[in-house]
Amino acid sequence: MEHLELVSFKVCPFVQRSVITLRYKNVPFDITHIDLNHPPEWFAAISPFGKVPLLKVGDKAVLFESAVINEYLDEITPAPRLHPEDPLRRAINRAWIEFGSACLADLYMLSVAADEAQFEECRNGLLGKLRRLEAEIHPAPYFNGDKFSLADAAFAPLLMRLELLNQVHCVFDPAECPKLEAWSDALMAMPAVKGSVVHDFVKVYFDHLRGRGGYLASCLPAA
Template identity: 45%
Template sequence: MAAPLKLISHKLCPYVQRAVIALSEKGVPFERIDIDLAEKPEWFLNISPLGKVPVLVVASDDGEVALFESNVICEYIEDSQQGTRLHPQDALTRAQHRAWMEFGSAILADLWGLETTTDPATFANKRAAIAAKFARVEGALGLGPFFAGESFSLVDAVFAPIFRYFDVFDEIVDLSVFDETPKVRRWRVELARRPSVRSAVGSDYAKLLRDFLLRHDAHLLKLAA
C-alpha cells in the first residue's frame, strides 16, 4: 500500500530536512521523491506554485492535495499526525516558537549568501550577520539539551539543518561563528546526535554540498588552508 504522504524533495534543501525530521520524530511513514531543481519536472511545476521544495502531497477523499512552504508543512504534520508533540500546548509559547522558526529562515537566507558569493566583502558581511543572529539565539536558549529544554520541538527541526552546513564548512575553514555562544555549541552537538536529524540527508550530503560550492566558485573554498 502506498504511503498516504509523499514529500517532494531535493537532497541539499534545508527546508526539506525540516519536514523529514518532523515526520521522523512522529514516526509517520512517507515516500520521499527527490527532484533536480535545475531541471524541474513539469508535474512538479503543476503542483508547486512557487516552484520550490518541499511539497507534501497528501492523499484525501477528493484526491491528492499539494501543500507547499516548509513551515506550513511542518504545522500540518503536527496538527494531523499522531505521535510526539512538536509544538507547545500554550498559545503564547507556541507563537514564540513559530517566531524562532522564522528567525531560522532568516539565518538560512544569510547562509545562502555566504555559500554562493564570490566577493570577499559580501562573505565577511554575511559571516558577521550570521554570528550576530546566533548571538541572539544564545540569549533565547535555556539549559537544553534542546531549544525548549527536554522536549524536541519544531524549532529544533528548523535549526538542525542550519548546523549541518557548518559540519561541512568546518572541514574547509574555521568561520568562528559559534565562538561566543556556548549554549548554541552544545545545542548543535545534541541535535547532531538525534536519529531523525542524522537520517534527514543521504550519505552523499557532504559531497553534494562541496560540489555546489565548486559550481558557484564560492569564496568560502578559497579560504581553505
C-alpha cells in the same frame, strides 16, 4: 492516513526540516528528489513558489512551505505534540522558526558571495543573528527544554551545515556561542536528524557549493 510524498532537493535545508519531523514521528513517506536547476515540468504546475519542499497528501492536496508542512505533520500524527501546548510559547516558537529561515537565507547569501569581502559581509550578517540566538536561547538540551519540538527540527539543518562549514572555514567560533554549540551537539546526535540527509550528504553538499563557484567554494577541499 493518506499516502505522503515529499518533493525534495537533496541539499535543501527546508526539506530537511520536514524529513526530520517525519522521521521523528515515524511516519511512512516517500521522497522524490528533483534537480532544482532542471526542474521537471510537473513541478512548476504544483509548486506555487517554484520551491521545495512540497508535501503531496494522497490526491487531496499539495502543501508547500516547510513550517506549514511541519505543523500539518505534527497535527495528523499521534503525541508527542511537537509544538508547545501554551499559545504564547507556541507563538514564540513560530517566531524563532521564522528567524531560523532568515539565518538560512543568510547562509545562502554566504555560499554565493563572489569574493572574500562579500563573503565577510555575509558572514557578519549571519554572525549577528547567531549571537542574537545565543543570547536568547536556553537549550536544555532542546529549544523548549527536554522535549524535542518543531523549533529544533527547524534549526537542525542550519546547525548541521554550520558544523560542516566550520570544519573547512570558521563561520562562527563555537567558544563564542557555547549554548548554540551544545544545542547543535544534542540535535546532531539524534537518529532523526542523522538520517535526515542522503548518505553521502557531505559530498553532495560540498559539490553543490563548488557548483555555485563563490568564495566559499574556493575554501573547500578539492573534490
